[in-house]
Amino acid sequence: MKAGVVTFPGSNCDYDVFNVLDNIFDFDTDMIWHKDKTLDDYDLIVLPGGFSYGDYLRSGAIARFADIMEPVIEFANNGGLVLGICNGFQILLESNLLPGAMKVNDNLKFVCKNIKLEVSNNLTPFTNQYNKKEIIDMPVAHGEGNYYIDQNGLNKLKKNNQIVLRYKDNSENPNGSLNNIAGICNKEGNVFGLMPHPERCSEEIIAPNNNDGYRMFTSIINEITNRGDKFAR
């Protein structure tokens, strides 16, 4: 299986994801430079965490215009699997691959800690190895994770079952996001963005007794296997 991790200027979790895909799982993984104008055949594209372009204007606002984003958007529109983690999620929002927008955290503070999430939709390519409503643990590390969408946008998300991950409850919500939203997918389910960092809880050594990140990647592998050739790029 072939995965690509995009490096934008200021990405800083790119090698963390690479490490998991390439060393923990046996994805044949490339680092993709933001200036590339084309994409090879990939089974998975990851937009990693970090501070693309310093996130000085709005997180993800400038990265969204990087050369690589055109082929990524095309890849997504053709059904390719796109995973946006943290800053990657913000980039997916800015580039309208996912609906809504990110505001600065409620308490204006950057927050880095483990939090509890509820798997609200376990039928996506990214969550099929969890149980519905299962409570899982994942680290967050962000200053702008306060998800917002207007009322009828929210209704659509609910109707189409696009809310994939929620913070377990208000007390676990680290940023004040609407409806405790932590991760959403597009209508088709092939584009997924989340604030928590699955790559930070996929190895026993740095996340003892926590395979909740690991299972996000096995979900993806499972999906890719099932797709087989059905999925024409």
Next chain:
Amino acid sequence: MDWEVKIETKLKDGILDPQGKAVKTGLESLGYNNVKSVFVGKYMEIVLNDIDDKTDAQELVEEMCEKLLANPVIEDYKYELMKMEG
């Protein structure tokens, strides 16, 4: 001709503004009790080179705001355009 543009962006009405909230509490804790509301947004000053026509300049600014400077999903923007001397 050169133009100076002043742009203000701000969250749309009805969208909770965490920064505004924090500033308001901050002011209250300093004993300023007649603060009714606070909104915090961004302020930008941009200088544009050689554009002859004002409407061209306006179009350009609006395009830049829609595309990059403001996030239409949650932000409104206002701008002011001034011809620069010399």
Next chain:
Amino acid sequence: MDWEVKIETKLKDGILDPQGKAVKTGLESLGYNNVKSVFVGKYMEIVLNDIDDKTDAQELVEEMCEKLLANPVIEDYKYELMKMEG
């Protein structure tokens, strides 16, 4: 009487403005090549309750800016004060 205050803060001249720099690069990468300079600061809208006298309001605003709204060490601020109707 109620007052509406609009405040703009901006880094003092000569102080590095990474935000402005990033936005400028962003605009250039979008092909806007006649952007000469970009500065990014904060924009605030504040409503003040029952202050009868304009100079009182002004003093209050300046005090708030010095103390909290702007960082006098590195930022300058400008403000506009408008009486609000009924």
Next chain:
Amino acid sequence: MPDKPWEKEGLTENEYEMIIKLLDRKPTETELGIFGVMWSEHCSYKNSKLVLKTLPTTGQCVLQGPGENAGIIDIGDNDAVSFKIESHNHPSAVEPFQGAATGVGGIIRDIFTMGARPIATLNSLRFGNLDNDRVKYLFKGVVSGISSYGNSIGIPTVGGEIFFDNAYEGNPLVNVMSVGILDHKDIATATASGVGNSVMVVGAATGRDGIQGASFASDELTEDSDEDRPAVQVGDPFMEKLLLEASLELIKSDSIIGIQDMGAAGLTSSSAEMASRGNSGIEIDISKVPTREENMTSYEIMLSESQERMLVVPKKGKEETVEKIFSKWGLHAEVVGKVTDDGMLRILNNGNTVAEISAKLLADEAPEYKREAKKPKYVEKINEIKASNIRSNDFNEDLLNLLSSPTIASKKWVYEQYDHMVMTNTVVGPGSDAAVVRIKQKDKALALTTDNNGKYCYLDPKKGGSIAVAEAARNIVCSGGKPMAITDGLNFGNPMDPEIYWQFENCVKGISKACKKLDTPVIGGNVSFYNENPKGAVYPTPIIGMVGLLDSIDERITMDFKDLGDHVFLVGETKEELGASEYLKVNEGKVDGKVPDIDLDLEQRVQKSVYTANKNKLIKSAHDCSEGGLAVALAESTFKNNIGVKIDVESDITNKALLFGESQSRIVISLDEKNVSEFKEIAKANNVPIKKLGITQKNKYEFNNLINLEIKELKMKWETAIEKKLQ
């Protein structure tokens, strides 16, 4: 020129004459400015060099000692570790957010200019009393400055320490330690050689930032320090992230001779230092330096402290490689001059010479002063502190108060704002004795810590210096590591004050003594003088940053009790020592008394036995006793896993000293019953006193009949104390 031209540049009349003699003419204004910063304390160490020379800087693990941007140690298999600590106290006092942020940026640059990839930072902070509003403002500002820069550049902040004491009011201490790893073959140095080779400025454009920042850092803070506005610099972590990647790519490309970051005194010191190290000269035409602002003077360009810049000397013909790599990352790389053979730092402006000074003169031949040292009066006035001098109604209450005093309380509020997980190497993060970071694809790991107790150093600088080193090493051992080497951040008041200089000399003596005994050489560090405010000097605060090595990541160990029914032992000895204790400060508001004794032989044996016991997989937890003594150490071990403890121990000292005294060389361990005898043998073999304290149990913290509390309650107080103070 004004009639006393030297004053504006912070030089003395003697130094001015010396310059005239050495130049054998009067310096131009620009030249004098250059001498002003290069001979400032911050750049020249003129008041500290002679004392620093007494520090032990060699050892078989040392690949690079003091003198470069950062030191380097060998950790086997051609792997090496580079680390250094640096202070940013004065900038942080004026503008806490940017001051702290640029402090982080500066020390990270020192590490990657050595060719190392930074993998962790730690920060050691000192503030006044948290009840004071200005202190709250400084505290919040510094923490968010560190978090903003460190998080953005993507290097985890894995540890550090924070003390609160009135002595630091108005003059906080912000010391940041950065640690990087590299391959022996990638070690870079900051030398300029090869006549005719180009000299390039890379990274950010030059503005008027922090002109005279160096001399600013060598001045006391006065009420009108708020006027030092131009000295405030704004950091750009995004730019530095690009600079970091580009520089490491460049160094690996094997196309450079030398690289040096531009810190204090920017272009001037970096070019003078590089030339001097390479026994060459450098000629720079400042009209070629990319600037951010219009019509800057040569003086300004030479002395600007704009952040995120480097000076590079490429190998012959490799200029394009440099440009290519840097433009890939969207960064400047301009040839601004060349290496010469005349040993001169020659500065041209559009071809006209504006300054011409021997590089050695600037970099190495600054005057070195041995200042007068005098034992302070207060030292004579230190009282003996007996248990009866400390009021106490109830030991439960005492423990709760200690745990909620900001210095001891949990620093969660702080480190949850730091990304301590990015890079996915953090195996043991903030809140432990030492952080443990893995090295991917290798079995070994690093243990990292910073330590200092300013109260000890104030009351007894020599002991305090030794204890700081001993405690750092103890923390490394309590995490499963072998202490390797240190970097020292020396923070003191005005060295012209004989009593301050006495503190300085004695702290360094104490550090040297402990480093020799524990075989942890000093591979680099920093000196920050003039840490004073109108109320006086800060406590002498030599912060020790130590790196330890774990042969295998599986040898890591934490402070937390692991299982019910485990045996809890104290390694080391508790004496009737309540002087200088946090207990005394919390209950009596006093900083007084005899500092606990430190027997470095015993210290070494205690550490050896715990290290060995852990190697033999005998122990489940280890935690050193420091501020707050045994009672606090035990409490801290119960929190993470909610495992309580029942202590039943006899002793012939007072209960107060037993619970809260701060006797040194003590480590609390827990282990399974079946390992007790083997552990005892190890202790015996090392001739180390040990004492069984009790057994771990559910939920409750019981200490003889003195303390009986729910750990829930203890933990709540401990975890929320700082947040409460800030509301």
